[in-house]
Amino acid sequence: MTRDDTLAGIQSQTVETDRLETHYLESGGESGSDGVDGTVVFVHGNVSSSRFFEDAMTELPTRYHAIAPDLRGYGDSETKPVDATNGLGDFEADLRALIAELDLEDPITLVGWSNGGGVAMRYTIDNPDAVDSLVLINPLSPYGFGGTKDEAGTPCFDDHAGSGGGLGNDEFVAGLAERDRSENGESSPRKVLRTFYVDPTHEFDAEREESYLTGMLDTATGDENYPGDATPSENWPGAAPGEQGVNNAISPKYCSLEAITDVDPDAKPPVLWIRGDSDQIVSNESFFDVGTLGQMGEVPGWPGEDVFPPQPMVDQTRAVLEEYADAGGEFEEVVFGNTGHAPHLEVPGDFLGELEGVLE
Numbered sequence: 001m002t003r004d005d006t007l008a009g010i011q012s013q014t015v016e017t018d019r020l021e022t023h024y025l026e027s028g029g030e031s032g033s034d035g036v037d038g039t040v041v042f043v044h045g046n047v048s049s050s051r052f053f054e055d056a057m058t059e060l061p062t063r064y065h066a067i068a069p070d071l072r073g074y075g076d077s078e079t080k081p082v083d084a085t086n087g088l089g090d091f092e093a094d095l096r097a098l099i100a101e102l103d104l105e106d107p108i109t110l111v112g113w114s115n116g117g118g119v120a121m122r123y124t125i126d127n128p129d130a131v132d133s134l135v136l137i138n139p140l141s142p143y144g145f146g147g148t149k150d151e152a153g154t155p156c157f158d159d160h161a162g163s164g165g166g167l168g169n170d171e172f173v174a175g176l177a178e179r180d181r182s183e184n185g186e187s188s189p190r191k192v193l194r195t196f197y198v199d200p201t202h203e204f205d206a207e208r209e210e211s212y213l214t215g216m217l218d219t220a221t222g223d224e225n226y227p228g229d230a231t232p233s234e235n236w237p238g239a240a241p242g243e244q245g246v247n248n249a250i251s252p253k254y255c256s257l258e259a260i261t262d263v264d265p266d267a268k269p270p271v272l273w274i275r276g277d278s279d280q281i282v283s284n285e286s287f288f289d290v291g292t293l294g295q296m297g298e299v300p301g302w303p304g305e306d307v308f309p310p311q312p313m314v315d316q317t318r319a320v321l322e323e324y325a326d327a328g329g330e331f332e333e334v335v336f337g338n339t340g341h342a343p344h345l346e347v348p349g350d351f352l353g354e355l356e357g358v359l360e
Contacts, residue, residue: 001076005211007058014076017097023076024069024098025050027057038132038359039104042068043095044215045114046246047176047189047226049075051215052113055208056344059352064359069098071119073220073246081224084165084241084248087144087255088115092122099130107132107269109359114282114341115140115250121257128267133358135272137351138282138341141313142320144255145247146289148311151319153252156308157235160253162290165228166239168247177221181213189216196287199278199340212345236303237290258320265328271321272332272358274351275314276339285310 001023003012011026029036040060042053050068057066070077071091082090099108110131112120117139124131143153146163156162171187174180183190190213194200197212204212223229228245232238241251249255280287287293292310294302302308321331334354336343344351 003076007054009058010054012076015098015101017094017101019097020072020080020094021078022069022094022098023050024067025054025057026065026067028060028062028065030065036065037063038065039108040064040066040355040359041095041099041104041108041110042066043110043112043116043119044068044071044074045116046250047216047219048114048212049215049218051075051211052342053344054211055348056352056355059348061356065104067102067104069095070218071095071116073225075215075218079220079225082228082245082249083243084228084245084251084254085243086249088119088122088249090249091119092126095119095123096127106130109133109135111135111137111355112139113137113344115246118144118250118255118257121260124269125257125259125263128263128269131269133272134269135274135355135358137343138275138279139273139317140250140255140257140282141311141316142257142260143316144252145250145313146252146291146311148252148316149309151312151315153258153316155252156291157233157240159231159233159235159240160251161233161235161240162237162308163247163251163253164230164239164241165223165245165247166230166242167237167290168227173221173227176217176219176226179217181217189213196280196341198342198346199276199338201338202340202346236301236308237294237299258323261320261323261327263329268324268327268329270330270332270358271324272334272354273317273321274334274336274343274354276336276341276343276346278339279341281341282313284312284314286313289313
């Protein structure tokens with residue numbers, strides 16, 4: 001399947017790898033050809049697709065070859081179950097198969113947003129020599145999403161209750177499944193796009209908003225994909241991770257990315273960590289974290305801050321990257337003001353400036 005509504009300069013392609021029929025967007029010169037200075041691979045986040053990087057790809061100088069795949073179960077790629085027990089391993093292996101199939105010249109610059117940042121970290125852990133630079137945009141914490149209480153990623157409960165597929169918003173999931181494009185309800189996909197994907201003061205171009213909304217609605221829902229299955233728990237809030245689906249794959253029960261600090265010092269790529277200062281999805285008090293919602297009184301029975309505080313996601317990422325630097329790597333943290341979860345959409349010029357600085 002290919003798209004016929006891409007922006008000028010963007011090609012829509014589909015390729016069959018040994019794992020997945022993968023759709024991807026492509027721009028710039030051909031990888032490895034004369035005049036091409038390198039390859040950039042953009043990896044999107046949860047409930048999104050390659051559409052969210054299309055704008056950045058059009059502005060990237062043509063001397064770079066860029067691709068942005070749709071991960072399994074998203075966009076126009078094939079839908080296959082996500083084995084959560086391997087963390088983000090399915091997504092990482094799919095990406096590796098795509099890069100091999102396209103014969104992209106190593107090393108690449110790998111750009112990961114949100115959950116895609118977790119995929120990019122996992123790819124770097126498993127293939128450090130294949131990554132020249134790692135750019136993380138408001139990335140998933142190295143300790144996953146939900147259910148941890150401190151900078152070291154200590155679980156709140158042994159069964160990791162408070163994370164995983166059982167904590168999805170039913171109204172939001174239903175809106176995705178029904179491809180709801182309305183503005184009705186606080187948890188409608190369009191409302192979530194406007195309120196949480198970006199700083200609420202940000203205004204979208206109307207045509208681009210429709211494309212981003214399509215990118216959200218092109219999400220496979222259910223126990224095998226988003227949000228995933230769940231296991232009953234005696235611990236608050238009553239649900240622990242299952243074994244299938246995206247939100248279980250990012251549960252700290254299965255998602256462990258701090259091993260990036262163990263990459264050989266000679267192979268550690270430099271890391272640029274970009275984030276918005278008003279991010280409401282990946283933050284120290286995320287509105288998508290049950291610890292935050294419990295503290296606010298939105299989820300009854302909260303056991304208190306000593307037992308289940310809001311997950312300090314930003315502090316966890318910084319602690320791991322500082323350890324990464326202490327172990328022979330290097331990283332830079334760039335914070336954009338009045339910017340939410342998607343700096344590449346909200347402050348595209350600033351984002352491109354930082355990315356081009358890495359590429360040069």
